[in-house]
């Protein structure tokens with residue numbers, strides 16, 4: 298695997314590769330990230346990855362400085378997974394002195410993570426646009442665990458006519474249903490045992506909705522279920538799967554989203570409804 302740390306090294310390496318599939322990450326890689334590498338391979342593209350803990354997508358009270366970092370471990374995992382190139386830019390490569398451009402997506406950023414984490418999606422859209430410009434992949438593979446992020450990136454790509462195909466990849470889960478996330482390592486052993494109740498509450502809600510129960514009552518039940526498990530819901534929502542607008546009746550395509558605070562960790566999950 299080629300490791301590029303400067304833009305010049307990246308440009309030289311890129312010229313030696315055919316069409317690529319990008320896996321953009323902030324490191325602390327887990328099998329969910331490696332599934333994205335596999336998806337790129339399966340689609341006939343050369344997998345390339347980036348690791349950059351992007352400060353602009355963290356709020357002032359968020360976990361930027363304590364976000365898990367494991368460069369050596371990540372390199373070994375990507376190498377093993379068959380990644381051809383790793384882009385490991387420093388701050389200067391991503392945000393050069395005097396940088397003055399932010400990508401601001403409206404539409405799908407208006408609710409949920411967009412209101413819980415003001416400015417978060419500006420940071421995500423800006424850094425992802427930079428990565429697309431630097432790495433020029435044919436396609437980019439994103440995990441569906443961050444469903445809203447995938448829709449925001451799709452909107453940005455469509456609106457800016459960026460020549461990249463966005464490929465969502467289903468969430469990888471532990472055997473007990475917990476969605477894989479780099480932040481799961483911060484759960485205490487007891488919290489880890491309880492954490493799958495987030496996915497379970499969403500799965501129950503899907504069942505109730507499909508059985509004809511009112512969305513408002515279903516969401517109320519789900520919040521109750523989460524609170525009973527000791528979780529503090531930031532939101533539990535039935536939304537249009539692409540626009541992320543809240544739905545008051547079941548309409549296609551629908552997605553259930555939830556974010557909860559649990560101990561010191563914020564857990565996100567989502568499931569398709571119809």
Ligand code: PAF
Nearest residue numbers: 321322323351421424443
């Ligand atoms: O999903 C992530 O890890 C990040 O938001 C991304 C897409 C790498 C941008 O920093």
